[in-house]
Amino acid sequence: MNTGASNVWHPNTQMSEWDVFDSISSGDGVWLTDSKGFRMIDGVASMWCNVWGHSNGEIVRAISRQAARLQHSPLFNLTHEPAEKLARGLVGMSPGMHRVLYSENGSSAVETAIKVAFQYWTNEGDAGRTAIASFERGYHGDTLGAMSAGHVPEFFERYRQHMFDAIELPVPVQGGANFGGGGEAVAAPEMLQRCIEDISDVLSARKDEIAAVIMESGAQMAGGVRVFEPSFQEQVSGICRENDILLIVDEIATGFGRLGPMCVYSAERSKPDIAVYGKMLTGGYLPLAATLATRRVYESFLGAYDEQRHLFHGHTFAGNPIAAAAANKNFSMYKKYDMVSHVSKASKTLADRIAEHMSSMEEVGEIRCRGLVAGIELAGGGSTADPAPPGASANRTIYEAGRKNGVYLRTLGNVVMLVPPLAITAPEIDMLVERTAKAIRDAAPSL
Ligand SMILES: Cc1ncc(COP(=O)(O)O)c(C=O)c1O
Known part of the structure; x- marks a missing residue:
C-alpha cells in the first residue's frame, strides 16, 4: 500500500504495488546512490538515455x-x-x-x-x-x-x-x-x-x-x-x-x-x-x-x-x-572519445557475458542482443504480451531483487532489459551481468 507520504504519481506504475520508492540522491558514472547511501548500477541508463554515466564534468x-x-x-x-x-x-x-x-x-x-x-x-x-x-x-x-x-x-x-x-x-x-x-x-x-x-x-x-x-x-x-x-x-x-x-x-x-x-x-x-x-x-x-x-x-x-x-x-x-x-x-x-568504437567492443563484451552467465539458466528464456541493448526473457514468460503473474508485476519483483543485488532494473512485461550507459567499462559490464543473473535467480520463486 502507498503510505500517502508522497504526492508523486509515478509513470506507468501500479502505485498500489509500491510502499515507497527508493529516493536517488546522487549519481556518479554508472552508479546511482539513494538517500540511505545504497549504490546500484544503472542497468537501464535511466530509461535508455544515459551516455557518459552520471555527473559527467564536461556536460555539467x-x-x-x-x-x-x-x-x-x-x-x-x-x-x-x-x-x-x-x-x-x-x-x-x-x-x-x-x-x-x-x-x-x-x-x-x-x-x-x-x-x-x-x-x-x-x-x-x-x-x-x-x-x-x-x-x-x-x-x-x-x-x-x-x-x-x-x-x-x-x-x-x-x-x-x-x-x-x-x-x-x-x-x-x-x-x-x-x-x-x-x-x-x-x-x-x-x-x-x-x-x-x-x-x-x-x-x-x-x-x-x-x-x-x-x-x-x-x-x-x-x-x-x-x-x-x-x-x-x-x-x-x-x-x-x-x-x-x-x-x-x-x-x-x-x-x-x-x-x-x-x-x-x-x-x-x-x-x-x-x-x-x-x-x-x-x-x-x-x-x-x-x-x-x-x-x-x-x-x-x-x-x-x-x-x-x-x-x-x-x-x-x-x-x-x-x-x-x-x-x-x-x-x-x-x-x-570515439564512442562508436567503444560501443562496438562493449556490445561484444555484454553479449559474451550474458551468454556466459545466463544462457544455461533455467529461469531465462530467449536472449536478444544488439549494440548495448539486451532483452532477456524470463522463462515461461514468453514475451511482453504475456500477462504478469497474478498479484504482482514481474517488474516489481525483478526491481526488488535487482536492488538487493545492487543493480537498477526495469522490465518490459517479462523481458528484463539491460541497456546500460554507453560509456560502461568491461569490469562494470561483468558486474552488471553477474548481479542481474543473481537477481533473476533470486526473483524466480516469486515470479
Ligand atoms: C522508439 C521510441 N520512440 C518514442 C519513445 C518516446 O519517447 P519519450 O519517452 O521521450 O516520450 C520511446 C520511449 O521509450 C521509444 O523507445
Whole structure:
C-alpha cells in the first residue's frame, strides 16, 4: 500500500504495488546512490538515455555555462547559437536531412513527425493521404498520436477508442505473432521474404491513402527487443519510395550509438523522409528531442503566408538553449572519445557475458542482443504480451531483487532489459551481468 507520504504519481506504475520508492540522491558514472547511501548500477541508463554515466564534468560544465549566459529564449521569431549548432550537427550526421524541429521528449517529436507527414500531403494538394502504417509491436511514445502509431496492445488497448487506427504491418522476427499466420518457426530468409511481400502488397494497394510509414530504426525496443533482420529496413524504405509514401524512422531509442552506429537508418541503407532522435541526444542530462525533415518535405511548407502552408506546431521550450548546449557537448564527446568504437567492443563484451552467465539458466528464456541493448526473457514468460503473474508485476519483483543485488532494473512485461550507459567499462559490464543473473535467480520463486 502507498503510505500517502508522497504526492508523486509515478509513470506507468501500479502505485498500489509500491510502499515507497527508493529516493536517488546522487549519481556518479554508472552508479546511482539513494538517500540511505545504497549504490546500484544503472542497468537501464535511466530509461535508455544515459551516455557518459552520471555527473559527467564536461556536460555539467557546459550546462552551467549556458545557464549562466541564457537559460531560455524561444525559437518563435528568434534563434540562438546552441540550437543552430545542434541542428547543423544533426543534419550533418543524418544523410538526406535538411531541417530540424525541436521538442522536449520523444513522444512529442513523433507527434511532430506525424503532423509534418499529414500536412505534407495536404500542402501537395492530396487530401486523401490520411493514414499511417506502422509495425506490429512497434512503439513510438505515449501521447495519443504516438500511441496510435504503436502496436503494443498491452500498453495501448485501453485507449483504442480515442486513437486513430494505424495500418499494422508485419515484422520479420521469429515467433512474431502477426507474421504469416501466427508465430510458426520459419527460417529467417523465408520469413523476411514473406514479410516484405505482405508489406509491399499492403502499401501498393493502399498507397493513395497512406501518408507515411513509421518504423523504429534497427530494432523494436519497447515491443520486447525485437532486432530486425538485415536488409529489412532497406527493403521497407525501397517499397515506400516505389509507392511514393513518406518514411519516418524513429531513432529515439536506437540512434546515437545505442545499437552501434550514430545514425542507424544510414547504416541500414534506408532513405527516410523524416527522422526522429531523443533520449541520448543530451547524453541523458536534459529533455530534448528532434524531428528532422528532408529538403523535399521542408520545401512543401514554404509559400506566401496566406496560403497557410506553414507547420502549425510549436512547443514553448523547443530547442531550449541549456538542453541544446548539453547536446552539443555530448555530440562533441562522441568524436573526442570515439564512442562508436567503444560501443562496438562493449556490445561484444555484454553479449559474451550474458551468454556466459545466463544462457544455461533455467529461469531465462530467449536472449536478444544488439549494440548495448539486451532483452532477456524470463522463462515461461514468453514475451511482453504475456500477462504478469497474478498479484504482482514481474517488474516489481525483478526491481526488488535487482536492488538487493545492487543493480537498477526495469522490465518490459517479462523481458528484463539491460541497456546500460554507453560509456560502461568491461569490469562494470561483468558486474552488471553477474548481479542481474543473481537477481533473476533470486526473483524466480516469486515470479
Ligand atoms: C522508439 C521510441 N520512440 C518514442 C519513445 C518516446 O519517447 P519519450 O519517452 O521521450 O516520450 C520511446 C520511449 O521509450 C521509444 O523507445
